Amino acid sequence: MPAYKRILLKLSGEALMGDDAYGINRATIVRMVQEVREVTQMGVEVAVVIGGGNIFRGVAGGSVGMDRATADYMGMLATVMNSLALADTMRQEGMVARVMSAIGIEQVVEPYVRPKALQYLEEGKVVVFAAGTGNPFFTTDTAAALRGAEIGAEIVLKATKVDGVYTADPKKDPEAKRYSAITFDEAISRNLQVMDGAAFALCRDQKLPIKVFSIFKPGALKRVVQGEDEGTLVHV
Ligand SMILES: Nc1ncnc2c1ncn2[C@@H]1O[C@H](COP(=O)(O)OP(=O)(O)OP(=O)(O)O)[C@@H](O)[C@H]1O
Ligand SMILES: O=c1ccn([C@@H]2O[C@H](COP(=O)(O)O)[C@@H](O)[C@H]2O)c(=O)[nH]1
Numbered sequence: 001m002p003a004y005k006r007i008l009l010k011l012s013g014e015a016l017m018g019d020d021a022y023g024i025n026r027a028t029i030v031r032m033v034q035e036v037r038e039v040t041q042m043g044v045e046v047a048v049v050i051g052g053g054n055i056f057r058g059v060a061g062g063s064v065g066m067d068r069a070t071a072d073y074m075g076m077l078a079t080v081m082n083s084l085a086l087a088d089t090m091r092q093e094g095m096v097a098r099v100m101s102a103i104g105i106e107q108v109v110e111p112y113v114r115p116k117a118l119q120y121l122e123e124g125k126v127v128v129f130a131a132g133t134g135n136p137f138f139t140t141d142t143a144a145a146l147r148g149a150e151i152g153a154e155i156v157l158k159a160t161k162v163d164g165v166y167t168a169d170p171k172k173d174p175e176a177k178r179y180s181a182i183t184f185d186e187a188i189s190r191n192l193q194v195m196d197g198a199a200f201a202l203c204r205d206q207k208l209p210i211k212v213f214s215i216f217k218p219g220a221l222k223r224v225v226q227g228e229d230e231g232t233l234v235h236v
Contacts, residue, residue, distance in 0.1 A: 001226070002039070002042045002043065002044045002225050002226060002227075003225060003226060003227030004044060004153075004154040004155055004225060004227075005043075005044065005045060005154065006044070006045040006046075006047070006121060006151065006152065006153050006154060007039075007044055007045070007046055007047070007153055007154065007155055007156075007157055007225065008047050008048075008049065008144055008147055008148030008151065008153040008155070008156045008157070009036065009046055009047070009048045009049070009157045009159060009221070010048075010049045010050075010051070010140065010141060010144035010156060010157065010158045010159065010160075011032060011048060011049070011050045011051065011086070011159050011215065012050075012051055012053070012159060012160045012161055012215050013050055013051030013052045013053040013054045013055070013056070013078070013079065013082055013140070014051065014053030014054050014057065014161065015028065015032075015054075015159075015160070015161055015215045015216070016028055016029055016032075016050075016054040016082060016085075017054040022054055022055065022057070023054060023055065024054065024082070024085050029085060029086065029089050030089060030093070031218075032086075032159075032215065033086065033089045033090050033093050033095070034093060035218075035219075035221045035222065036048070036090070036095075036126065036221070037090075037093055037094075037095055038221070038222050039221060039222060039225045040095060040124070040126060042222075042225065044225055045121040045122070045124070046121075046126050046127075047117070047121060047126070047127045047128075047129060047147060047148075047151055047153065048083075048086065048126060048127070048128045048129065049079075049128075049129045049132075049140050049143050049144040049147060050079060050082045050083055050086055050128065050130075050140065051079065051082070051139075051140040051141075052075050052076070052077075052078030052079040052081075052082060052132075052140065054078075054082070055078035055081055055082065056074065056075040056078040059074065059078075068136065068137070069136040069137070072136030072137060072138075073103075073136060075132075076102070076103060076131040076132050076134070076136075077131070079130055079131055079132055079140055080099075080101055080103075080105065080108070080109065080130045080131050082130075083099045083101075083109070083128045083129075083130035083131075084099060084108070084109070084130075086128055087099045087126075087128050090126055095126055096124070096125045096126070097125060097126040097127070097128055098110070098120050098125050098126070098127050098128070099128045099130050100112040100113070100116070100117055100127060100128070100129055100130065101130040101131045101134075102129070102130065102131040102132060102133055102134030102143070103131040103134045105131070109130060112129060112134075114150055114151070117129075117147075117150075117151060118151060121151065127151075129143060129147045133146055138198065139196050139198075139199070141158070141195045141196050141198075141199035142196060142198045142199045142202065144156050144158070144199065145198075145199040145200075145202040145203045145206075145208065145210075146202060148203070148208055149202065149203075149206040149208055153208070154209075155208070155209050155210070155211060156203060156208060156209070156210045156211070157210075157211050157213070157221070157224055157225075158194075158195060158210060158211065158212045158213070159213060159214070159215035159220075159221060160194070160212060160213075160214070160215055161214070161215065161216070162194065162212075162214065163178065163213060163214035163217060163220075163231060164178045164179065164180075164212050164213060164214075164231045164232035165178070165179050165182055165187065165192055165194050165212050165232040165234065166178050166179070166192075166194070167179070167190075167192075169193060169194075178232065179232050180229070180232060180233070181232065181233040181234075181235060182232060182233075182234055182235075183234070183235060183236065184200050184201070184203065184204035184234055184235070184236060185204070187200050187234055188200050188201065188204075194212055195210070195212070195234075200234070203234070204236060207236050209233060209234060209235045209236075210233075210234040211224050211230075211231050211232070211233055211234070212231050212232045212234065213230050213231025213232075214231070217230075
């Protein structure tokens with residue numbers, strides 16, 4: 001029995017590359033999609049935001065010295081590529097998905113129109129929100145918070161490379177301890193970098209909880225959706 005009717009799932013872009021140096025690893029994207037399919041089969045309405053780190057960090061060297069806003073638009077376009085790959089893999093796995101972009105690119109994907117997104121979700125289609133917020137100086141974490149609030153999701157699920165929120169970055173500090181739950185105020189005041197401050201602040205103000213969990217742990221998404229103890233809950 002799912003604990004939520006509608007979720008906003010933020011998928012790590014960087015995790016998409018699997019063991020490759022950059023890009024999209026086929027086995028990894030298929031496995032991610034199959035996990036999403038499991039929760040849609042439980043009757044949960046799923047909207048997805050995917051990051052762009054697997055592509056954008058690969059070309060970031062070329063963006064050195066570039067105008068920041070231009071580099072950020074490149075990053076947003078990377079998320080469009082990931083969104084297209086994700087939706088197409090969903091199609092191959094027997095799901096129905098629609099990509100909606102925050103920046104105008106109509107020949108490729110339809111634009112983000114909130115009522116249309118709500119309609120797709122009610123029809124049981126997966127909606128993939130591409131191009132982040134459509135604005136430079138933001139991240140896809142903020143896009144996940146924004147779209148999550150707009151569509152009335154009950155929770156934002158951040159599926160990432162670590163299995164929760166730690167006292168410090170666990171990739172840099174082996175002594176870091178994982179929280180099972182933490183308030184938004186504490187996460188912001190401790191400047192915990194697992195998600196950016198703008199995303200935390202938006203979710204706090206909208207009373208939209210976030211669950212951070214590992215994208216690599218098989219079955220973790222399903223357990224989170226069933227309300228089981230998995231990852232870290234960030235709450236008001
Ligand atoms: N206090 C912390 N607790 C947990 N992870 C942290 C913390 N501080 C920093 N991190 C780092 O944050 C990373 C997750 O955020 P990041 O935005 O880099 O990834 P992502 O959102 O999964 O990727 P992408 O931007 O490609 O979508 C983790 O891999 C971890 O190394
Ligand atoms: O609203 C947004 C979202 C993203 N960007 C740019 O894209 C890259 C990739 O997104 P990640 O969240 O880091 O995966 C990001 O670094 C920004 O450069 C953006 O400008 N606005």
